[in-house]
Amino acid sequence: ELRRANEDANPELFRIAFKMATGSGKTVVMAMLIAWHVLNKLANRQDARFTDTFLIVTPGITIRDRLRVLLPNDPQNYYQQRDVLPTEWMTELAKAKIIITNFHAFMQRELVNAGKLTKSILRHGETDSLTETPDQMVRRVCRELGNKRNIIIINDEAHHCYRRRAGGEEVKLVGDERKEAEKREEEARVWISGLEAVKKKIGIKAIYDLSATPFFLRGSGYPEATLFPWVVSDFSLIDAIECGIVKVPRVPVADDSMRGELPTYRSIWLHIRDGLPK
Numbered sequence: 001e002l003r004r005a006n007e008d009a010n011p012e013l014f015r016i017a018f019k020m021a022t023g024s025g026k027t028v029v030m031a032m033l034i035a036w037h038v039l040n041k042l043a044n045r046q047d048a049r050f051t052d053t054f055l056i057v058t059p060g061i062t063i064r065d066r067l068r069v070l071l072p073n074d075p076q077n078y079y080q081q082r083d084v085l086p087t088e089w090m091t092e093l094a095k096a097k098i099i100i101t102n103f104h105a106f107m108q109r110e111l112v113n114a115g116k117l118t119k120s121i122l123r124h125g126e127t128d129s130l131t132e133t134p135d136q137m138v139r140r141v142c143r144e145l146g147n148k149r150n151i152i153i154i155n156d157e158a159h160h161c162y163r164r165r166a167g168g169e170e171v172k173l174v175g176d177e178r179k180e181a182e183k184r185e186e187e188a189r190v191w192i193s194g195l196e197a198v199k200k201k202i203g204i205k206a207i208y209d210l211s212a213t214p215f216f217l218r219g220s221g222y223p224e225a226t227l228f229p230w231v232v233s234d235f236s237l238i239d240a241i242e243c244g245i246v247k248v249p250r251v252p253v254a255d256d257s258m259r260g261e262l263p264t265y266r267s268i269w270l271h272i273r274d275g276l277p278k
Helices: 002-009 026-043 061-070 087-093 116-123 134-141 175-201 237-242 264-275
Strands: 015-020 053-058 097-102 151-156 204-211 231-235
Touching: 015 026, 026 053, 026 061, 026 087, 026 151, 026 204, 053 061, 053 175, 061 097, 134 175, 151 175, 175 204
Parallel strands: 015 204, 015 231, 053 097, 053 151, 151 204
Antiparallel strands: none
């Protein structure tokens, strides 16, 4: 069933999604996945189920920097801070190759920095001759992985990564909603196309998607808020609250207490005037 869901929405990729409430520990789960893969791979190099090579993709620079705790050599790494692994195993974990980037790195860059006229002359009518090919983009993004193949991808906030459904449900949007939907669709296209290019160039064993909201967005060709069909675990906000992992949400209430017919702040002068300098 999981493979069928991927064949329909991600025909070139094998994705497994985890729905986790905000604040319930997505980063810790990422650390556990990495540790599980790496230690099993180092224990048996011939076991094709595991890998020691990872590409972690995020939706922005802020999240990318926050996920540095997944690097074993980071002083604040979660493997030790959250007791994922004992200290004596950290030397083994450090053998893993881990790249943390954001999806913008999948954009194919121009190879020549020149003016519009110069580029027009150099192209000789070939539209993409001065732009990276998908293979060149993958080599740039995955340069630190060397000759490693069949890697694991970890998508943070993975609801931004999808392929628009061809011939899917059309929703008429206007104004700002339309612009926002077009922006989301372009970002999703860059992200999913980048992963497909990585798959073709060096191979992807599996993609782990983590998100509090792994739903298709408006304008995706799917009914809005449809759960990704490759979700295998649903740890909701209610579950997280009941487990004591997430605090009970509180709604701020304005302090409009009254004393008699007037708000209490109206008489503050009576309480502070004697203490003020003369």
